[in-house]
Amino acid sequence: MQSISAKEFKENLSALSLLDIRTPRERADFDLGGIHIPLDELLTQIQALDLHVLYTVICYNGTQSQIACRLLSAKGYKAQNVTGGLEAYLSLA
Numbered sequence: 001m002q003s004i005s006a007k008e009f010k011e012n013l014s015a016l017s018l019l020d021i022r023t024p025r026e027r028a029d030f031d032l033g034g035i036h037i038p039l040d041e042l043l044t045q046i047q048a049l050d051l052h053v054l055y056t057v058i059c060y061n062g063t064q065s066q067i068a069c070r071l072l073s074a075k076g077y078k079a080q081n082v083t084g085g086l087e088a089y090l091s092l093a
Helices: 006-015 024-029 037-046 064-074 085-091
Strands: 002-004 017-020 052-059 078-082
Touching: 002 006, 017 085, 024 085, 037 064, 052 064, 064 078, 078 085
Parallel strands: 002 078, 017 052, 052 078
Antiparallel strands: none
């Protein structure tokens, strides 16, 4: 599975196609922009995504986004995981 470090993510955020899979409540606490599809809705809303785009997938700590990346890859989509998720991003100075 392809991944990107929190540092690389922070440095390139504006150029990435972000897919935020956190719950609506988690996203309301800290919104990074991008497309928001909670993990539990990903399969039913996957058609909203473009097969030709590399999505950078983020969750709170990187665990659920790994699951989402595997699911997306299995369906023919391109995805990379933000290692450590939002938690790692917020810990950067």
